[in-house]
Amino acid sequence: MTDDRVVAAYLIETPHSLEHAAEVIAGEQSSGTFVSVPGETVELKERYGARVERIEPRESVAAPSLPGSKPPRSAAGAPSYRRGIVHISFPLHNFGPSLPALMSTVAGNLYELQELSGVRLLDLELPAAFAQRYPGPGFGIDGTRRLAQVEGRPVIGTIIKPSVGLALDEFAPLVRDLALAGLDFIKDDELNADGPYAPLAERVGVAMYEIERAADHTGRKAMYAFNITGDIDHMLRSHDLVRDAGGTCVMVNVNCVGLAAVAHLRRHCELPIHGHRAWFGAMARDPMLGMGFTAFQKFWRLAGVDHLHVGGYGSKFYESDEEVGRSIRDCLAPMFGGYRVMPAISSAQWAGSAMDIYSTTGTMDVVHLAGGGIIAHPGGTAAGVRSMQQGWEAAVAGVPLAEYAATRPELKAAIDKFGKR
Incomplete structure (x- = not known):
C-alpha cells in the first residue's frame, strides 16, 4: 500500500x-x-x-x-x-x-x-x-463497555419485538421487564423509527424513564439504541433528544441514510452509533456481484459507527457461520492502528450460540443480541439473560454446554427449548 x-x-x-x-x-x-x-x-x-x-x-x-x-x-x-x-x-x-x-x-x-x-x-x-x-468510531469497544458497564464478557442484548406496532402503553412494560432482567443492551428494530403509533420523541421519554427506574433496583443502566434513521436534520435532532434524556446510544440503518449522512452524524455525535446494515444482502448475497463484507465494513468504520451488524451463527439468514466469523474478525482487525468496531451478532441467537462464536473467533468483544432466545425462555426474561451469560461462561471455560448446564437450570432450560431446533 x-x-x-x-x-x-x-x-x-x-x-x-x-x-x-x-x-x-x-x-x-x-x-x-x-x-x-x-x-x-x-x-x-x-x-x-x-x-x-x-x-x-x-x-x-x-x-x-x-x-x-x-x-x-x-x-x-x-x-x-x-x-x-x-x-x-x-x-x-x-x-x-x-x-x-x-x-x-x-x-x-x-x-x-x-x-x-x-x-x-x-x-x-x-x-x-x-x-x-475521518476520525472513525467515537466510542468503539472500550467506550461501549464503559457506558454499558460490562467488562470481561460480551454485551448481552435484545431487540424490541414486535418490530412495529407497539403503542406506548404496551412498549413501557416491555422495556421495564427487559431492564429489570439485567440486560446490558436493548435496541429498536430497524423497522421502528418514528411511527405515529409510538413517535420517537415520546418513545425515548418512556424508555429512559423505565430504564432509570430499573437501574435503581439493578445498579446498572441498560444501554438502549434508539433508531434515529431519517433525514440528516432529523437524525441530529433525534440524537440530541436521546442525549438530553440520558440515553447512551443511537442506531442508524447505515445503507439507508448513506456514507455522508453517517459521517456528518459522527461529527455531531456524543453517543455511540449502532450501525444496522439493512439492505446489505442486496449488494452481497450473490457471490459474483456487489461487495463483500470485508470491503463494506471499512467504509462504515471510517464513517464512524461504533457497532456494526454481522449476521448470526445458525441464523435465519443466508450467510454461513464461516462468513459470519470472518465478518467478526474483520470488524476487530485494526485499521490505521485502531478503528475497531464492536460486531453485533443477531438472528435466531440463544445461549448455545456462544459456543460456536467463541470457538471460531476467540473473542468476547461482541454485542450478542437474542430476541426469542431471551424473551421466550421458559423461565422468563431474567432467566433468558442468565442463560446467555452462562452459555458464554461455558464457551470461554471450554466446558461442554450440557455439562455446564447440569448445575445451572437457566442454561438447561434454554438447551431443552432452543437446542433441538
Whole structure:
C-alpha cells in the first residue's frame, strides 16, 4: 500500500481475457471511456489513470453468473467465462479522501460493464489520508463497555419485538421487564423509527424513564439504541433528544441514510452509533456481484459507527457461520492502528450460540443480541439473560454446554427449548 493510491481487489467473471476485462475496469473508473477523446493524452493517463497491479486467475465456468455480458465479436462457439481476482489501483488525487467519491470510484459504473458477467469488490487498501479526514468510531469497544458497564464478557442484548406496532402503553412494560432482567443492551428494530403509533420523541421519554427506574433496583443502566434513521436534520435532532434524556446510544440503518449522512452524524455525535446494515444482502448475497463484507465494513468504520451488524451463527439468514466469523474478525482487525468496531451478532441467537462464536473467533468483544432466545425462555426474561451469560461462561471455560448446564437450570432450560431446533 502507498500513501497516494487506493488498491481495490475484485473477483470478476468475464467472457474476455482477464487482462482485457481488468483494463476495461481501470479505464472506466478513471480516465477512459468507450472511445478515445482528444483530451485523453498519454500524460493525462499516466497521471490520472487507474493501473492493473495484479491478476490471480481462478476457474472457468460454462455459463455467465449475470445477464447482459457480451463475448468478444471474434469468439467462435460457446464462450467460456473466466474468473479471477484482479487488483486495481487508483490515484488518490483523482478524488481525494472522500468516502462518497471513493465509493463512486471503486464501486460505481463498473457493475454495468458488458465485458463482465460477474464483479464483486472484495477488499480495499486505503492511504493514511482517509484516517486524517475521518476520525472513525467515537466510542468503539472500550467506550461501549464503559457506558454499558460490562467488562470481561460480551454485551448481552435484545431487540424490541414486535418490530412495529407497539403503542406506548404496551412498549413501557416491555422495556421495564427487559431492564429489570439485567440486560446490558436493548435496541429498536430497524423497522421502528418514528411511527405515529409510538413517535420517537415520546418513545425515548418512556424508555429512559423505565430504564432509570430499573437501574435503581439493578445498579446498572441498560444501554438502549434508539433508531434515529431519517433525514440528516432529523437524525441530529433525534440524537440530541436521546442525549438530553440520558440515553447512551443511537442506531442508524447505515445503507439507508448513506456514507455522508453517517459521517456528518459522527461529527455531531456524543453517543455511540449502532450501525444496522439493512439492505446489505442486496449488494452481497450473490457471490459474483456487489461487495463483500470485508470491503463494506471499512467504509462504515471510517464513517464512524461504533457497532456494526454481522449476521448470526445458525441464523435465519443466508450467510454461513464461516462468513459470519470472518465478518467478526474483520470488524476487530485494526485499521490505521485502531478503528475497531464492536460486531453485533443477531438472528435466531440463544445461549448455545456462544459456543460456536467463541470457538471460531476467540473473542468476547461482541454485542450478542437474542430476541426469542431471551424473551421466550421458559423461565422468563431474567432467566433468558442468565442463560446467555452462562452459555458464554461455558464457551470461554471450554466446558461442554450440557455439562455446564447440569448445575445451572437457566442454561438447561434454554438447551431443552432452543437446542433441538
